[in-house]
Amino acid sequence: MQLVFGLSFCAQTEKPASESTLQAYFNQWVQQPNLTSASIGILVKNELGEIVLEHNSNTSLVPASTQKLLTTASALEQLGPKFRFETILAYKGELNEDGVLKGDLIIQAGGDPTLGSDRFGGIEALGKSWLSVLKANGIQSIAGKLLIENTVFPKYLTPRTWIWEDIGNYYGATPAGFSFHDNYYQMVLRSPNETGALCEVVKTTPTMDHLTFDCQVTAAANNSDNAYIFGGEGSELRYIKGTIPKGRSTFSIKGSMDNPELLAQKWLSNYFTQNGVEVVGNEFQAATTTTVFHSHKSPELSQMIQLTNKYSINLYAEHFALWLNENRGEKLTVELGAQSVKESIGKMGIETKGMFLVDGSGMSRFNAVTPNQIVELLRYMRAAENAEIFINSLSVAGESGTLRSMFSGSTAAGKIKAKSGYMERVRSYAGYIETLKGEKMTFCIIVNNYEGSAAETKYQIKKLLERIVAHTK
Missing domain, CATH: 3.40.710.10 (DD-peptidase/beta-lactamase superfamily)
Structure with missing residues (x-):
C-alpha cells in the first residue's frame, strides 16, 4: 500500500x-x-x-x-x-452615619482568575456588582484609598522556564493573587498603506498608562497577525515587533499585564468615583480592625x-x-x-x-x-x-x-x-x-x-x- x-x-x-x-x-x-x-x-x-x-x-x-x-x-x-475561589471586600476605619468611610476599602485577594474576565461579564460587570455591594452596605464615599491585599500568591510569579516571546503576550499572562481581566490588555494598532512602513499604537484597553510602548511593527502585504509584545515583570517598557496587515485603521492584538493589582486599583477607584461612590485617596493611620462585609465567589470549578x-x-x-x-x-x-x-x-x-x-x-x-x-x-x-x-x-x-x-x-x-x-x-x-x-x-x-x-x-x-x-x- x-x-x-x-x-x-x-x-x-x-x-x-x-x-x-x-x-x-x-x-x-x-x-x-x-x-x-x-x-x-x-x-x-x-x-x-x-x-x-x-x-x-x-x-x-x-x-x-x-x-x-x-x-x-x-x-x-x-x-x-463545586469549589470556588473567594475574594473578600472589607474596610479598615470607621463608617459614619452619613455613609462616609473614614478609612480604606480593602479587597483581600483569593487567587480567583476570573475577576473581570470577559468570559464572565467583563470589568464593567464586576465594577457594577461591587458598586452595588458598597451602596447596599451604606458606603456612600471612601475618604481613604482602595487597597488590594494579596497574601495568597507571591508578588512575582512569572515561571522561570517560559520563553521571552510568550510572557509579553496574552497567552503568557502570569497568575496573580488578584487577577483582573484575565491579566491581559487589548492594544489597537494602526498600519499605513505602504508595505514595510512603521505602525503606531492607537490605544490600549484597559488603559495601561504606567507602561511605555516602543512600536517596531511594520505593515505587511499579507493578512496575518505576526506581531508580538515583549516585556516582563518589573519593567515599564514594552516593545512590539513583527508585522500586521497594511492599510488597517485599527488592528487589535493582546498583551499580558505585568501588574494586574495596580491596574485594578486604578480602574476600580475611578469606576466607583464616576458612579457615585468617590474614592478620595487620603492617607489614614492603619486601623487595628478589619470589617468584612462581602464575599465574592468565582464560578464553580x-x-x-x-x-x-x-x-x-x-x-x-x-x-x-x-x-x-x-x-x-x-x-x-x-x-x-x-x-x-x-x-x-x-x-x-x-x-x-x-x-x-x-x-x-x-x-x-x-x-x-x-x-x-x-x-x-x-x-x-x-x-x-x-x-x-x-x-x-x-x-x-x-x-x-x-x-x-x-x-x-x-x-x-x-x-x-x-x-x-x-x-x-x-x-x-x-x-x-x-x-x-x-x-x-x-x-x-x-x-x-x-x-x-x-x-x-x-x-x-x-x-x-x-x-x-x-x-x-
Missing part, C-alpha cells in the same frame, strides 16, 4: 479500512518525510485496556497544552467540582475547567495548580504548583517516573510526560466520580473548541473528545474516541521536532485519528 502525503495536502491514495490494518497504516504514516527525524509517542487502548496502537509510549515528550489534562483532572479530584480545556486557557490552569499546593504567599512558586499536580497523579495510582512538570499549563518546554501516563490518566478519569464533568470539558471533533474547524465535515466529527496542544515544533492530542463501530478507545499522540509546517503535521495527525475512528477489530 502506498500513501502520498504531499506538502500541498493533495488527495491521498488509501485503501478502504477493511483492506488495511491500523498498524500497517501507521507504519506508512510514520515514514512521511517531515516525521522521520521527529520524536513521536502514540498509545491507543480499547475499553478493556488492550493496546490497539503503540509507538514509544513510555518516552518522555514535551506535551504542550495536553498537560492541562493532568492539571484539570487533579483539580477536580482534589478540590471538587467545573465551569472554569470547561473553559480551560476547550479554549486552552493557560492562566486558569496555573491558578488551579497553585491552589493545589499548601504553601501561600512568598513561599509559593509555579514549580511547587506543578509538583502538587504530579503528586495528585501519583495518588491516582499512575506511575510518575519520567514525568517532569514545571508549570500547570504546559507552556514550558521543560515539561515532559509519556503518552502512557496521559492515557492512564484518561482511563482513570473515565471511571472517576467526576467523569462526566471532565469528559464534557473536552473539545468535540467538528463541533467545539480547538477541534471544531479541524474536523469540520470529517467522518470523525462527533467521534472524538480531546484536548489539543501546540507550540513551535510540538503537536499533541489526547482524549477519547468512539469508533464508527461503537468501540470506545482512549488515546494520546505527541509529536516533537517535526520538519515542515505546523499545519502539515496537524493535517497528518487528523488523518491518523480519522483512521483510528474507522478501525474495526
